[in-house]
Amino acid sequence: MPAKDPLIETLKVCILELQAEDTVTDSSPQLASCCELLELILRKGLQQPVLSLTHRDYWCCFEQLVHLDTCSSGRLSAVSLAIQQTTACPKLLSAQGRGRYFIRLMLSRRTLGNVVNHLLHTSSIMEWYSPNISVLRNEEFVEPFLSLCLVLSEMEFKLNIQNCSFLDESWLLPVCETYEAVPCRELGMVLRYLDRRVFVLELLRGGVAQADMFAEPGDIIDEINGISLRNSSNGQAGVVLSRLKGQPLSLRLLRWRGENGAVYRPLVPLLRQLKQENPSLEFGSPLPKPSVQRDSQSPCVKEGRILYAVQLIGKTNIGMYGGKEVLQYAIPAVLQKRQSRKDVLLDVKETHLICTDKSNKQQLFQHHFPEISCVGRFGQPDFTIFAFCVGDTPDTGFCCVVLQAASSTECEEIVHRIATGFKSTEWFV
Template identity: 50%
Template sequence: MARKEPLLSALKGGVLRLREGGGPCTDTSPHLTSLCQLLESILRKGLQQPAWGFRRRDYWHWLEQLPTGTSGGPTPLSASIQQAGSCQGVRTAQGRGRHFLRLALQRKVLAAAVQQLAQTPRLLEFYDPVSSILGNEDLLEPFLSLLLVMTEMDFSLDLQNCSFLDESWLLPVCITYETVPCRALGMVLRYVDGRVFVTEVLPESQAEVDEVVLAGDILDEINGCSLRNAYNGQAGAMLQKLKGQPLSFRLLRWRWHDGEVYEPLLPYLKVLKEKEPQFQLQRGPRHRSEGEPWGLHGGRLLYNLRYLGQTSVGKCGGKEVLDRAIPTVLERHAAAREVLFDVKEAEVLIREKPSSKLLCRYPYPTISCVGRCMDSSNVFAFCVAASPESPDRSTFDCLVFASSSEQECEEIIRRIAAGFKHTEWFV
């Protein structure tokens, strides 16, 4: 008669709780972390250690030795093992094992890995047949049954968010920050134990205009290149090589989902504070004030504006045309259209307010000028190339908007102007 195994009972309960949630299991699912911890405990239970002081074994060490399968090409299982083994975001056997478990849940290959272990005697010897689950035939069968149930569940995980798996199952909030080519981003960086921290966002810089990066965040990748375990100056050297090119950063937020400091960061922040006593975590963009009448779409704050219309201004798109273009639009007295106005890192997006449907997008290189109507303090306009793909024959259109206040109007003008000012040298 098989002994009762508390870990299997707990895993069964964890699987049931996840299934009750309905829909795909994501990184924000409340029971995901505990499920992963249970799987890891089962894979470690009864794992025998070498007698002569060689490296300490973890479950990753048998995973990476599993047979690769047939000669017909990589299987989903072997591809997952290879991806975990070559991932630059993790550095330890624990991190690689955890990264594999997340890959395996999403790709439904964990049961296949355990079945392959059971058919490989030399690897099965890693486990004590008395105290383990994987080395005990009576316990292995119910464990495999639970894994097969999990293959029927859908997981939708951010598999790139892995660079804290060496330390914790708790993962940080991870975002992508894309910005235009510019002379200097305006981020002050400090290296702490292989992590690249942003310690300051400089005033009037591209990073401040973009309103994404905050002091305390970590640069995890630049254009797909990992900065995990970075040496001093590595990020700066990469940015120098990429000068004049669009940039894509993977950022790890210092603030977790609950608004508090992401707990695994605390030891790093302590060291950072010792190195830079003046360092402070930045809770929001410097110039954003409370109570601004912005909308919300996909986690981004947008301006609520009225689109008053547009007019063609011919082949000249300089600021001088605004003095006649804005009155021309206002004199038509056309019905205003409520829109959401998004000044992004590389472009301006305009959405229909009721539906959030995208109406148009204007990359900064297509914007030739922006300015305000002197007779009406809350009206502004900007000119765009009507045919940017044919610059020699292009004409310009002037788009006119009304904001809720003079302050908001000036804010939008400043942000748009900063956007194309940072790119004009490159265009």
């Protein structure tokens, strides 16, 4: 009976389970185990250099391929370009992190088999492995391992390569999400720099972060507009934001909660330190939105957002001035017209609002917040009526749109959200 290596046999079982999925993603339960087994095999029998203080890891083997390619052909191959991409990634601070990033990159590009085969045929690197221990220098084991790598190269992997800031510590990845923000004066967050990372410590009341609830205390700001904040020094996030003043923002966030809702394990010691420094800090408890008693008919929820079931009373042109003072006569003017009311759904998004007909889902209007000049509610005879003024055309000026909410508390909440929206989207010149 031929000898079997337990790592290869376990890898074979893991790959069979991955093959049950049409596409392997970061949420695939066997992905981390598969990557870890690849790492153990590539690391097994790797000898350390004599009289050197530098620790040699399997990434050092791959790193040598780019030098050999350049020397032999004078131009870089696809493998060498991937190695250079790995080396240039600012989020990786160790050989272990770079090796893990490179494995994920090769899986995504379906080239792992070619890279391993290239490695096996580079004798100067193979000499770093012990012939008595290594899988790569064992004639009985190396062929099955290469075959499994080729199988992986035929599979579809869709991995978030940018989610790599914790590969130095763990194969387990945090939840990574991107938030798009329009130009604003300030995001309204207190930050804490710890372990060369930027943590959200607090959301300031009235700020964009608190209004949109896109972050929680304990989350990490990983990137701003593609600029990595990994390995950042104190104040670096503020410097980046000041350079981007007046531009739309794209924030990549790493969540302190994992996919299962529990604390992301590699963050536990850092979150514990934040808690020791700030005993009042409550993770997962950002400032609450205004508490309201909701009518059974309103609001409804779509894709995690609140859609308010309101009535569209009507609208009227108010001339060339759209300040808040016009609401006191514009709202009564619309009410006196007694226009046909419509049951509508009002979707207040981060950058704009959309009104759709509740009966046929037809979009009635859409306005971005910078177009809105004022918003307010009407006190007489009913506190449920509110309106906003929006720039219509250069010739006709402003239009006042009047709606009615299901309750006074809901009316107040809608007005607050619209006001927060158009104030925080003020464009810089």
